[in-house]
Amino acid sequence: MALTQETAQHALVxxxxxxxxxxxxxxxxRIGSNAVYRLKTPVIVRITRDGESIENARxxxxxxxxxxxxxxxxxxxLNVDQPVEVDCHVATFWESVSEREEYSPIEGVAELIRRLHELPEPSLDLPMKEPFSELDSRVLNLAEIDQGDAEFLRHRIADLRAQYETLEFPLRPGVIHGDANxxxxxxxREGRPVLIDLDSFCIGPREWDLVQTALFYERFGWHTEDEYRTFVKVYGFDxxxxxxxxxxxxxxxxxxxxxxCGKAGEDARAAAEVRKRVEAIRTGGTRRDWAPF
Known part of the structure; x- marks a missing residue:
């Protein structure tokens, strides 16, 4: 069952x-990878898309x-019996830390990543980071786009897979957020930074928690040079x-x-954005006009 405003509302209730x-x-x-609701009581409810596993929610x-x-x-x-399965969706419940969604300054981001990486190893049975298994799970999305673009992306993934296997990571591996940015x-409410969205939490190279901030600065221009230098100084590695x-x-x-690509079949704006992104990757063009989704 697709995650729409109607199905998400049904699952919420x-x-x-x-x-x-x-x-x-x-x-x-918002509705993205999850539908996210704020209740009148200070509670956040996250509803997964169809096919997301209850094991990941646990x-x-x-x-x-x-x-x-x-x-x-x-x-x-939240201290309730969770996660909860509803039809093909899974709901989880979280304490709301604020009535508005305000992002932390970059030094708070760097500090939380550094502190996370300094924690002792947990006794939890966490998965290992398997980046290409994650991509493989989304390959079906390529059916929604131009087949020439789809074939280009398949070749690009194969090239990256081969390059990744040769990498030597300088940082000690361990617990990572997996989608840190x-x-x-x-x-x-007191202005203190709080880490959210634990979907991708796993064991793996710590570099994965640093790359998005660098990417947002270097290619997208979403961070200034001063912000990136602050991030590096606080974390302690560039x-x-x-x-x-x-x-x-x-x-x-x-x-x-x-x-x-998974949204391109039903959203003309997403389809146009995919075409723009593929062209930029193919030609080495600018990423500064990539729109966030």
Missing amino acids: AACEQVGLDPAGAELI KQVAVARWLEAQDYPATRA VGNVIVD VMEWPGYRVLADYREISMTLWL
Whole structure:
């Protein structure tokens, strides 16, 4: 069942009923990889798309409980019996840290990533980072776009897979957020940074948690040079000085584009954005006009 505003609302009502929460007046914050609602009580409800596993939702809740035990500033899982399955969707419930979504300054992002990487290894059974398994799971999205573009992306993925296998990572591997960037660090009611969206939490090379900030600065222009230098100073390592940076950055571009391909069949704006992105990757053109989705 596709995740639309109608199906998400149905799942919200049913899931809230199971855990004894009132969905009346819930605010839909966004629909992307998840539908995210804010209830009138200070609770965030996340509804997954069709096909997302309940095992991943259980992992997110377990990770949140572990981070809370470490007194680490991350999203807190609500103390209810969760996750909840509704039809083909999975709902999870989180304490709301603020009534508005305000992103942290870059020094807060760097500090939280550094602190995460300094935590002791958890006893959780976390998956290993498998970046190309993640891409393989989205390859069906290529059916939604021009087949010439689809074939180009398939070849690009194959090239990156071969290059990735030769990389030597300078940082010690361990716990990573897996999707660390400014969009996943918000400030709470007191203005303190909080890490959110634990979907991709796993064990892997720490460089994965640094590459998006570098990419957003270097290719997209979403961070200034001063912001990036602050990020490097606070974290203590510049991933752009590592020869493998380009491979991870190229991978992230493909991953972002492949995810968007899944929306191209039903959204003309997304389809146009995919065409623009593929052309930029093919020709080495600018990424500064890539629109966020």
